[in-house]
Amino acid sequence: MELTRIHRDAFDELLTWRRDVRHFRSDPVPEAVLDRLRVRMELSPSVGNARPWRVIRVDSTEKRAAVIESFELCNRAAADAYDLAERQKYLALKLAGLREAPVHLAVFTDLAVDEGKGLGRQTMPEMLSYSTVMAIHTLWLAARVENIGVGWVSILDPDAVAKALEVPPDWSLTGYLCLGYAETTSDTPLLHETGWQENTATHWQMR
Template identity: 40%
Template sequence: MTALPATNTVANKEETAVPNPAFVEQLEELFRQRRDVRRFQSEPVEENLVAKILASSCTAPSVGLSQPTRFLRLQNEAVRRDVLANFETANAEALQGYEGDRAKLYANLKLAGLREAPVQIAVFCDTGTKKGAGLGSRTMPEALVYSTVCSVMTMWLNATARGLGLGWISIFDVERLTADLKTADEWTFVGCLCIGWPEEYHLDPELERAGWETRDRKGPIVEVR
């Protein structure tokens, strides 16, 4: 195999963060502190911060370097009203799928910050992108959507590091949403993100607090073949 030309190598070890135990510790702290946030203060978020969070999505891995993530910033009042109404209807329908104590619990969950979040972004994956020339996604088309998920995760951590909260919402009638937002057919909806200053910083997931589910702290399930 021929060696690749060195274009952007790090000149000496001090310039890189790796290996650096203090960096690893801080990174793990960032993972610990990241929360799905649905309760926001009303203060706006400075535009330069929003731009930095969106830009961080471009550093995420993507299949074939396809970078298929597309954003729709929801700013227009009527557009926001449609998205909120969509969520409320879908959430009421989801409630019908539960009974007894689960239904009571579900009815009391706060599952979106769409009324209060100053920044709202619908995230899509452009499954028709030519970028990357199909590498990896020819055999596994879903890898494009996985790539968009990677970019959301990158933004999530970036927002957390800046003290901002980010909440991911998936409770929608997707057909109605994409029709209302008039997006291209190749754009697959991945989720809506609410971003803003959190009411509170906390280490326990909101669903754990509410008694809906607990985080498995035993570690991942690993099978061996």
């Protein structure tokens, strides 16, 4: 199929409105929508066709509480790394929607995956994790098409999360995602709106 200007414009709009969501409504996400997200995520590219991502849907109240505890501990430690003025700004930020989001997805990379037979990662083994990141990004865009917001929570202890979710030792946490309907939508990054960090110029270079 040849892409048209309509496709390009739609894709540009999708990228513009893909934001990291931290404020969620409590409305449940229909199972049919989650099924569609899963199918679209499986279309992601991966090194050697290894498809190393492993997704755990975290529904247990107990396990969610363990993740929230990890976030709160790590967030306090992160705040202490700033001087007083920056610490106050940091603590005023909402950096996760863990308590509000109706869907939690822990996305791991299987570092011992047999699929792909090592193709493309002999000199860059991190390509497995990069493949999982690609899958997360695909999921993120697919969610936005469904008007579902995604928040990527990175202020966590990966080992604590892996222990709480009882995953195999070769699984490495790549991303912890909150999904749900956003309270509001905006085409401006939240950290830009709050004055923490505005978008900068392109980082492309020529050599």
